[in-house]
Amino acid sequence: QVQLVESGGGLVQPGGSLRLSCTASGSTVRFYAMGWYRQAPGKQRELVARSTSAGNTNYADSVKGRFTISRDNAKNTVYLQMNILKPEDTAVYYCNAAELGINYWGQGTQVTVSS
Numbered sequence: 001q002v003q004l005v006e007s008g009g010g011l012v013q014p015g016g017s018l019r020l021s022c023t024a025s026g027s028t029v030r031f032y033a034m035g036w037y038r039q040a041p042g043k044q045r046e047l048v049a050r051s052t053s054a055g056n057t058n059y060a061d062s063v064k065g066r067f068t069i070s071r072d073n074a075k076n077t078v079y080l081q082m083n084i085l086k087p088e089d090t091a092v093y094y095c096n097a098a099e100l101g102i103n104y105w106g107q108g109t110q111v112t113v114s115s
Contacts, residue, residue, distance in 0.1 A: 001027065005022065008109060009093060012085055019079060020036065020080040021079055022036075022106055032098060035048075036049050037093070038091035049068075080093070090113050091110075094107075
């Protein structure tokens with residue numbers, strides 16, 4: 001069983017930056033695919049960025065060039081560096097760990113981009 005705890009959300013002005021962190025406990029996530037998803041009010045949850053256990057990454061088109069996912073397996077932690085934030089990035093951001101079809105989710109952290 002994997003427990004995921006996100007942190008780093010908050011209120012930021014357009015054009016600003018935030019770094020989200022997701023720390024796992026209960027098991028090493030070294031061999032898991034790790035990802036960040038988000039859900040805005042009235043919308044479906046969508047993939048933002050994902051990192052395979054081999055370190056390959058993919059991003060939603062809307063965040064390419066602005067967001068970067070990284071992982072520190074020694075700390076059992078995955079990060080999402082978000083730059084040049086836009087109001088449309090406002091959402092609850094969720095951390096995900098996946099292996100062999102089993103998904104684990106964090107509780108989510110709110111990111112609000114507003115002036």
